[in-house]
Amino acid sequence: MQDRRTFGKLSAAVAATMAFGRHASAADEIVIGYHGPMTGPASWVGLGGRDGALMALGEINAAGGVNGRMIRMISYDDAGKASEAEAVAKKMIESDKVFAILGGGISNVAIVVAEEAHRGKVPYMNGSGASPKIMDLKSRWTFSGATIDVRDIAENAAIFIGDYLKVKKVAVMNGADEFSQSLSDNVVRLIKDRYGIETLTRQRYNPGETDFSSQLLAVKQSNPEYILMFGLYVEAARAVRQSRELGIKTPIKGDTSMMNLGFLTVAGAAAEGMIAEYLPLYFNGDTAKDMVEFESRYKKLFPSYPVDRPNYVDVYNYGNMYAFAEGMKRAGKDLTRKGLVEALETLNNYQAADTWPKAVNLIQPLTFTESHNGNRRLSFFRVTNGAFKPIADFKVPVPSTKFPQNASLNW
Amino acid sequence: MKLDGVETFYGAVKALKGVSFTVPDGSIVALLGGNGAGKTTTLRSISGLTTARKGTIEFNGTRIEKSPPERVVGLGISLVPQGRLLFAELTVAENLELGAYLRHDSAEIKRDIEKAYEQFPILRQKRAQEAGTLSGGQQQMVAIARSLMSRPKLLMLDEPSLGLAPMIVAEIFETIRKIRDDGVSILLVEQNANMALSIANFGYVLESGKVVMSGNVAQLLSDPRVQQAYLGQEAGPAAPQAVRH
Amino acid sequence: MELVPQLIVSGIAAGSLYALVAIGLVLIYKATDIVNFAQGESVTVGAYMGWLCITQFRLPYFVAVVLVLAGSALVGMIVERVAYRPLLKSPPFTVILATLAVGLIIKNAIRLVWQDTPRTISGVFSAEPIEIGSVLITPERLAIMFTVALVVALLVLFFRFSKLGKAMRATAQSQEAASLMGISVPGIFSKTWALGSALGGLAGVLIAPLVGINTELGAVLVPGFVAAVVGGFTSIPGAIVGGILVGVLENLGGVFISSSFKQVVPFVVLITVLMVLPTGLFGKPLRKAV
Structure with missing residues (x-):
């Protein structure tokens, strides 16, 4: 279950960045458990979430740790399955006795771990789950950090479409997965209700599809001002590429899942001018100082990774790990879980x-x-010269979605 | 060709319990016996379709009891299997070509196909037709012609008369005699013992996986046991059930 | 653009690829009675080989195609030797399960090495559409359709006229009779798997510039499988007609029924065909050796 092979390799690399990690005795360590899908189709989520956290952790330990204590992270593969996740959560809580848990999982897995963490009274940071199921959980033990609720994503997108794109007629193509389906449903409803934007046609596509001529031709036939695409980035990239084959010149707005180098690779030149939203402030390869610094450190730490890493889950959990550490620091010397x-x-x-x-x-x-x-906002990007560049002239206001207030949460 | 103490099993069932006999060069040897006596198994063991577990099979000084069928064919032994096993969806001509699969002398192969058409003129007419569409007698001709395409030194035929009209049977047996006259040894398995002994030089009688009798044709024909068991009824395809003992 | 003609043309373009997958399935099934559920992975393998040739070894696309054909054939032979030959005497069902396992192993082995990151290669033909009559098509799609047509023609010639092709057909009808002709049945199996795998690999390297390369490329097995069954599972022309039918019907169903049903449409066709014609459009009643 535990991904020993890669973890061994990585922990060696992380150890090298820890200036005095070796002196710390086990009693002085703060152990954080990590879970995420590290095998299977969602492995990029789990591996990204793990490695971003490891990188932050290396920096934190190198800077002296938290109130003099080193942080150590043990990682488990949940394979993206709820059943595996339950076993992993129990192992972390009952036998590893971790101090807190960080997740790099999808929502249906995160909810299982959050429930176990609530029962075990262990702080849990939901790293990338975006479903209301996890966001509305009334547990004081569970936090959602860098990730953003799917309803907020929809609000951000709707505001952008209504206030920035200012279109009146759109066609929608969405992946058949639950996330894309519910996100597109919400966006379609919000743009209609708030801006009167009409959705001329809705087309779905499935994982593994290689040909999108029927969906694209239905879209073309409807003659929209903009095409809104949601989810399944490999398939979306194929569709974007094929849209040009079918003579479709309508601009396309994608979603956060398409903010991905793999997307640009497959869609190629057809992606130029396309818009998509993203949670981190920058996309890979951006020339902003912070991103340049992050990428150069990351590549030093994980030299063998492919070109599309770090991905956004790396970035989320880099930030989430720092938030965790900040909480521990603020909780003081007599660190307790409740204190965190x-x-x-x-x-x-x-x-x-x-x-x-x-x-x-x-x-x-x-x-x-x-x-x-913890976070309500997205950033918007446009593909310019083959790269995602932030759209500087628009900042989305905080959306109106209501979440359970802290006072209403249960220990 | 010489078999010595051949034992062959189908799973746990011992089908051949030590079969020994020889086929002298240039002769027709008839293998007689009732249903389940082991005649077909004997031919399958020689051709390599079923591997003998014990005993030896020797052909022109080469031991072949462990050889796969494609090697046995290469050594010059060809089997016309029971039920013919033609390639039904291939044409007659293609069936014949495949008979010569191991040969590389394409000019000679063409000549042999011509020879086959001369021997069985009807096949020339039907050469572009799928073999599965032919009548039983025609299919038997294709099967024999196909086997001859490998230029065997020993031709084995398993029940060539099965299911065929008496006139066709006579024609087939005449052909077999001619093949022998061309210098090919023949091992013939037949339930139609009358017919088989009419062209054979030697005969062996199999019972329950063992050779129980052997001799030249005259000896066998005069043996009362053979007369009673195998010759005591009308020749023809209806015989099989009657000879069971 | 006129909608229906465009849907049909685009459907044929997609379907020609399904046909290539279907032919690979049919060849192996005819020769060995095995439904190869790893055929999708041979598409994936071909695409990755093409990617290696082009981006790692900097070879031209056409050279890559040739190397993919050879490499895929080799992979097919190795897999046959290692995974299926030991099961030669097992019931077909066992071997079919083995093909499922082989597919998973290949997919996960690729994933271990290259993760799920999609790759791509650039083709040689333009992806800019040209207008023919009232429909748009790209030179790239035309080149794929032409290649598939060429391959089919070569296969037909191969099976009709070459000695090996005839031996393969013979073996498909009766392994026992074939061995009595001196044909080495294991040898034919090996070559059949090589051919099936090469066809899958070709599909992979042809489609890669259009759809990218990832470990899920093997999902094209599903429409390919439906195409093969619709076509009777034992007929190359059947596989082609089946593939094109699936491609066109997906498109028509996707637009005129619902895109949610796009991939269901082929199955509906499949079930209908099997109810009316249990042996498929081009299938013959089971008649092997006589």
């Missing part, structure tokens, strides 16, 4: 570089003072 929760609830508009000199800021500021849902 209360300390995290003091983070307000927090960015890692505010308090950690080595840290870089890659995610939106986190605020846990009102709800455990």
Whole structure:
């Protein structure tokens, strides 16, 4: 279950970055459990979530750790399955007795771990789950950090389409997976209700599809001003490429799952001008100082990784690990699990570089003072010369979605 | 060709319990016996379709009891199997070509196909037709012609008369005699013992996986046991059930 | 653009690829009675080989195609020797399960080495559409359709006229009779798997520039399988007609019924065909050696 092979390789690399990691005795360590899908089709989520966290952890330990204590992370593969995740959570809580848990999983797995963590009274940071199931969980032990609720994603997107693109007629293509389906449903409803934007046709596509002529031709036939695409980035990339084959010149707005080098690779020149949203502040290869610094450190730490790493889950959990560490630091010398929760609830508009000199800021500021849902905003990008570049002239206001307030959460 | 103490099993069932006999060069040897006596198994063991577990099979000084069928064919032994096993969806001509699969002398192969058409003129007419569409007698001709395409030194035929009209049977047996006259040894398995002994030089009688009798044709024909068991009824395809003992 | 003609043309373009997958399935099934559920992975393997040739070894696309054909054939032979030959005497069902396992092993082995990151290669033909009559098509798609047609023609010639092709047909009808002709049945199996695998690999390297390369490329097995069954599972022309039918019906169903049903349509066709014609459009009643 535990991905020993890669973990061994990586922990060696991380150890090298820990200036005095070796002196710390086991009693002085703070052990954090990590779970995520490290095998199977979602392995990029689990591996990214693990490695971003490991990188932050290396920096934190190199800077002296948290109140003099080193952090150690043990990682488990949950294979993206709820059943595996339950076993992994129990093992972390009952036999490893981890101090807190960080997740790099998808929502249906995160919810299982969150429930186990609630039962075991262990703080849990949901790293990348975006479903209301996890966001509305009334547990004081569970936080959602850099990730953003799917309803907020929909609000961000709707505001962008209505206020920035200012179109009146769109066609929608969405992946048949649950995430893309519900996101597109929400966006279609919001743009209709708030801006009167009409959705002329809705087309679905399935994982593994290689030909999209029927969907694209139905879209073309409807003659929209914009095409909105949701989810399944490999398939979406194929569809974008094929749209040009079928003479479709309508501009396309994708979604966060398409913010991916693999997407650009497959879609090729057809992706030029396409818009998509993303949670981190920058996309890979951006020339902003923080991103350049992050990527160069990352590549030093994980030299053998493919070109599309770090991915956004790397970036999320880099930020999430810093937030965890900040909470532990604020909780003080007599660190308790309850103390960590209360300390995290003091983070307000927090960015890692505010308090950690080595840290870089890659995610939106986190605020846990009102709800455990730390982030509400997305950034928007446009493919320019084959790369995703931030759209500078638009900033989305905080969406209106209501989340359970801290006072209503249960221990 | 010489078999010595051949034992062959189908799973746990011992089908041949030590079969020994020889086929002298240039002769027709008839293998007689009732259903389940082991005649077909004997031919399958020689051709390599079923591997003998014990005993030896020797052909022109080469031991072949462990050889796979494609090697046995290469050594000059060809089997016309029971039920013919033609390639039904291939044409007659293609069936014949495949008979010469191991040969590389394409000019000679063409000449042999011509020879086959001369021997069986009807096949020339039907050469472009799928073999499966032919009548039983025609199919038997294709099967024999196909086997001859490998230029065997020993031709084995398993029940060539099965299911055929008496006139066709006579024609087939005449052909077999001619093949022998061309210098090919013949091992003939037949339930139609009358017919078989009419062209054979020697005969062996198999019972329950053993050779129980042997001799030249005259000896066998005069043996009362043979007369009673194998010759005591009308020749023809209806015989099989009657000779079971 | 007129919708229906465009849907049909695009459907044929997609279907020609399904046909190539279907032919690979049919060849192996005819010769060995095995439904090769790893045929999708031979598509994946071909695409990755093409990617290696082009981006890692900097070879021209056409050279890559030739190397993919050879490499895929080799992989097919090795897999046959290692995984299926030891099961020669097992019931077909066992071997079919083995093909499922082989597919999973290949997929996960690739994933271990190259993760799920999609790759791509650039083809040689333009992806800019040209207008023919009232429909749009790209030179790239035309080249694929032409290649598939060429391969089919070569296969037909191969099976009709070459000695090996005839031996393969003979073996498909009766392994016992074939061995009595001196044909080495294991040898034919090996070559059949090589051929099936090469066809899969070709499909992979042809489609890679259009759809990218990832470990899930093998999902094209599903429409390929439906195409093969619709076509009777034992007929090359059947596989082609089946593939094109699936491609066109997916498109028509996707637009005129619902895109949610796009991939269901071929199965509906499949079930209908099997109810009306249990042996498929081009299948013959089971008649092997006589």
